[in-house]
Amino acid sequence: xQDQTALxxxxxxxxxxxxxxxxxxxxxxxxYSEKASPILEIDRFQVHSGEMLxxxxxxxxxxxxxxxxxxxxxxxQQGEVKILGQSFSQLSGPARDRFRADNIGYIFQMFNLIxxxxxxxxVILPCQFSSSRKKRTGNHSSSIRHEALRLLTHLNLQxxxxxxxxxxxxxxxxxxxVAAARALIGHPKLVIADEPTSSLDTEHRESFLRLLFxxxxxxxxxxxxxxxxxxxxSLFSRVIELKKINMAPGASGGGKT
Amino acid sequence: MRxxxxxALKSLRNRKFTVCLTIISIGLSVALLLGVERIRTESRxxxxxxxxxxxxxxxxxxxxxxxxxxxxxRIGYATNNISWxxxxxxxxxxxxxxVIPISLGDSHRGYRVMGTExxxxxxxxxSSEQKLQFATGVPFNDLYEAVLGSEVARKLGYGLGKxxxxxxxxxxxxxxxxxxxxxxxxxxxxxxxxxxxQTIHVxxxxxxxxxxxxxxxxxxxxxxxxxxxxxxxKLKPTSITAFLIKLDSPIATFKVQRAINEYREEPLTAxxxxxxxxxxxxxxxIAENALMAVSAFVVVVGxxxxxxxxxxxxxxxxxxxxxxxxxxxxxxxVFSLIIGEAVLVTASGIAFxxxxxYGLLLMAQPLLISHFGLHINISFFSSYELxxxxxxxxAGVVAGLVPGWxxxxxxxxxxxxxxx
Ligand SMILES: Nc1ncnc2c1ncn2[C@@H]1O[C@H](COP(=O)(O)OP(=O)(O)OP(=O)(O)O)[C@@H](O)[C@H]1O
Ligand SMILES: [Mg+2]
Numbered sequence: 001x002q003d004q005t006a007l008x009x010x011x012x013x014x015x016x017x018x019x020x021x022x023x024x025x026x027x028x029x030x031x032y033s034e035k036a037s038p039i040l041e042i043d044r045f046q047v048h049s050g051e052m053l054x055x056x057x058x059x060x061x062x063x064x065x066x067x068x069x070x071x072x073x074x075x076x077q078q079g080e081v082k083i084l085g086q087s088f089s090q091l092s093g094p095a096r097d098r099f100r101a102d103n104i105g106y107i108f109q110m111f112n113l114i115x116x117x118x119x120x121x122x123v124i125l126p127c128q129f130s131s132s133r134k135k136r137t138g139n140h141s142s143s144i145r146h147e148a149l150r151l152l153t154h155l156n157l158q159x160x161x162x163x164x165x166x167x168x169x170x171x172x173x174x175x176x177x178v179a180a181a182r183a184l185i186g187h188p189k190l191v192i193a194d195e196p197t198s199s200l201d202t203e204h205r206e207s208f209l210r211l212l213f214x215x216x217x218x219x220x221x222x223x224x225x226x227x228x229x230x231x232x233x234s235l236f237s238r239v240i241e242l243k244k245i246n247m248a249p250g251a252s253g254g255g256k257t
Numbered sequence: 258m259r260x261x262x263x264x265a266l267k268s269l270r271n272r273k274f275t276v277c278l279t280i281i282s283i284g285l286s287v288a289l290l291l292g293v294e295r296i297r298t299e300s301r302x303x304x305x306x307x308x309x310x311x312x313x314x315x316x317x318x319x320x321x322x323x324x325x326x327x328x329x330x331r332i333g334y335a336t337n338n339i340s341w342x343x344x345x346x347x348x349x350x351x352x353x354x355x356v357i358p359i360s361l362g363d364s365h366r367g368y369r370v371m372g373t374e375x376x377x378x379x380x381x382x383x384s385s386e387q388k389l390q391f392a393t394g395v396p397f398n399d400l401y402e403a404v405l406g407s408e409v410a411r412k413l414g415y416g417l418g419k420x421x422x423x424x425x426x427x428x429x430x431x432x433x434x435x436x437x438x439x440x441x442x443x444x445x446x447x448x449x450x451x452x453x454x455q456t457i458h459v460x461x462x463x464x465x466x467x468x469x470x471x472x473x474x475x476x477x478x479x480x481x482x483x484x485x486x487x488x489x490x491k492l493k494p495t496s497i498t499a500f501l502i503k504l505d506s507p508i509a510t511f512k513v514q515r516a517i518n519e520y521r522e523e524p525l526t527a528x529x530x531x532x533x534x535x536x537x538x539x540x541x542x543i544a545e546n547a548l549m550a551v552s553a554f555v556v557v558v559g560x561x562x563x564x565x566x567x568x569x570x571x572x573x574x575x576x577x578x579x580x581x582x583x584x585x586x587x588x589x590x591v592f593s594l595i596i597g598e599a600v601l602v603t604a605s606g607i608a609f610x611x612x613x614x615y616g617l618l619l620m621a622q623p624l625l626i627s628h629f630g631l632h633i634n635i636s637f638f639s640s641y642e643l644x645x646x647x648x649x650x651x652a653g654v655v656a657g658l659v660p661g662w663x664x665x666x667x668x669x670x671x672x673x674x675x676x677x
Contacts, residue, residue, distance in 0.1 A: 073582060094587050101585020108583070111576050116271030117264075128260045129585035182584070
C-alpha cells in the first residue's frame with residue numbers, strides 16, 4: 001500500500017489551480033425514457049486533471065449510465081456536460097463521437113476485445129477512428145505498432161506467442177490488460193474504466209490497477225474508475241459514492257445485487 | 258469508410274464457415290438465374306440465326322410452328338409430303354426469285370440427311386445474311402455424293418473421300434440401312450452454329466435412288482436394284498418434305514402466302530419464318546417466365562439465408578458494437594459495418610455465381626451443340642443481365658438494412674452498458 005501515498009502526493013491540488021476541470025457536470029438530469037423516473041440527478045460534479053477518481057455504487061445505481069453521459073454517448077435531458085472544456089450540448093452526435101475518439105480511453109467490465117482482430121489490431125483500434133491519437137503515436141503504421149507493443153510490454157504482455165494468439169484464447173486478466181493498452185494508446189486525456197477488475201481475483205486486481213495507474217501517470221491522463229467493490233477504494237486519490245452526488249429518488253440500486 | 262470495410266472483411270473471415278456457405282448458396286442461385294436467362298436469350302438467338310434470307314417456308318398442311326420446327330430446325334417430323342408437281346408449279350409463280358427444296362427422312366448415325374438441290378449452297382443463308390462456306394471440297398454432283406455439316410465431320414471424324422451408308426428413319430440406331438448404295442463425302446461445310454452443322458446433304462435424286470424398290474417404308478423383297486442400275490434410270494423426284502421461297506420483293510409475301518394456303522391441288526401451308534418464330538416464343542414464353550420466376554425466388558431464398566446469418570449473429574455482436582462505439586465509432590459506422598458485410602457477402606456470391614456460370618457454359622456448350630443443336634455464344638453480359646446483377650446487389654444491401662438498422666438502434670440505446 002506504499003504507492004497509495006505516492007499516488008496521492010503526485011496529485012497535489014496545486015497543479016490544478018487555474019486549469020479547467022476535466023469533467024464538469026452541472027444540473028444534470030437523465031432518464032432512459034420520458035415516462036420513466038430519472039436515474040441520475042446531479043447538481044454539480046467536477047473532476048480535475050490528473051486525478052485518480054474512484055466512483056463507488058451498488059449494481060443498478062447508474063454508474064455505467066453516468067459513464068455513457070461523460071463519454072457523450074447519451075445526452076442528458078437537462079443540465080450541462082463539459083468535458084475538457086468542451087460542452088457536449090453544443091456538439092452534434094458525430095462530433096461527440098469524434099471527441100470521444102480523440103480524448104477518451106475506455107475499458108469495459110468484461111469482454112473488451114473484438115474477437116476477429118489480433119491483439120495488436122485491438123490495441124491500435126482507437127487510431128483508426130481518431131487522427132489526433134494516431135498523430136500522437138507517430139502517425140506511421142510502424143510507429144503505431146511500435147507504441148502498441150511498448151504499451152503491451154509495460155503491461156507484461158510481451159511474449160510473441162501471446163501476441164499471435166486469437167484474442168478469445170487469452171485469459172481474462174490478459175484480455176483486460178490488452179484493453180488497458182487500447183485505452184491508453186495515443187495518450188487520451190481521460191481514461192475511464194467501468195469495473196474492469198470484477199472478473200479478476202484479488203491479486204490480479206491490484207497488479208492490474210497498479211499498471212493502469214502507472215501508465216495514466218506517465219501520459220498525464222485523468223482516470224475515472226467505477227466499481228461496486230469497495231476494497232479497491234483505498235488505492236485511489238479520491239473516492240466518491242454515487243448516491244452522495246445523485247439526488248434521483250428512483251436510482252437507489254435497491255433490489256439488485 | 259475503408260477502415261470499416263476492412264473490419265467487415267475481418268469479421269467475415271472470422272466466421273469463414275457460415276459465410277462461405279452463404280456465399281455458395283447465393284452464388285448457386287445467381288448462376289441459376291443468369292444461366293436460365295442466358296440459355297433463354299441464346300436459344301432465341303440461335304433459333305433466329307438459323308434462317309435468314311427465305312421469305313416463306315412451305316410444307317404440307319400443318320401448324321406453322323410444327324412446319325418451322327421440322328423444316329428448318331430438324332425437330333420432329335413432317336406429317337405429309339408435297340408432290341413434286343405442286344413444288345414445280347409454285348416455283349414458277351410470279352415474284353418467286355428462288356426456291357430450295359428439302360427432303361427429309363433418312364439419317365446417318367443419328368445425324369439427319371437432307372435431300373436438296375445444288376442451289377442450296379448458293380442461296381441458303383443464316384445469321385445476318387451469311388452464306389454457307391465450304392471448309393473443304395465441293396458441292397455434290399453425282400448421285401452418290403454427300404456434303405457434311407461441320408459438326409458431323411468433326412464428331413464422326415470423317416474426311417473427304419469417306420464412304421458412308423445412310424439409314425432409313427431418323428433414330429440413333431436405325432433398323433434398316435441403305436447399305437447397297439454407299440455415299441462418298443465430297444465436301445465439308447464450315448461451322449455455322451445452326452442445325453446445318455448436324456446435317457448431311459445429298460441431292461434429291463439420291464434420296465429417290467436409295468428408296469427405289471421400297472414400298473411403305475420397307476424394301477420390297479426381290480425388288481433390289483443395284484446402285485449402277487439406278488444410275489441408268491435417270492430418276493426424277495416424286496415428292497419433297499418442304500421448301501424455302503425467296504421472293505423478288507418482300508411486298509409480295511402475303512400475296513404468295515395466300516396463294517399457297519389456298520392452293521387447290523394439295524393442302525399446303527406457307528409461313529413467314531419470323532412470324533412463326535414469334536408464335537413459338539409466345540408458346541415457350543410461359544414456361545420461360547415460370548422458370549425465371551422460380552430462379553428469382555431461389556435468389557431471394559439465398560439472400561434470406563444471408564439475412565438469417567446476419568440476424569442470428571446480431572445479439573452476440575452488440576458487445577462488439579459497444580466496443581467500437583467506445584473507441585469513437587459513430588452509429589453510422591456500426592450501421593455500415595453490417596451493410597458492408599451484406600454487400601461483401603452478396604458481391605462475393607455474385608462473383609462466385611458468375612464464375613460458376615461461365616464454367617458451366619464452357620462445359621455445356623459442346624453438349625448443347627451435339628445433343629440439341631443449340632449454339633450458345635459465350636459472350637459478356639447483356640445490359641439486361643447487368644441489370645439483374647445490379648438488382649441482386651441492391652437486394653443484398655436491402656437485406657443488410659434490417660440487421661443494420663437494428664444494430665444502429667442498439668448502439669444508440671445501449672450506451673456503455675452492454676447486455677449479455
Ligand atoms: N439502455 C437502457 N434502457 C433503459 N434502462 C436502462 C438502460 N441501461 C440501464 N438502464 C437502467 O438504468 C439503471 C442503471 O443502470 P446502470 O447500468 O447504469 O447501472 P450500474 O450502476 O452500471 O450497474 P452495474 O454495477 O450492475 O453495472 C438500471 O436500473 C437499469 O435498469
Ligand atoms: Mg455498469
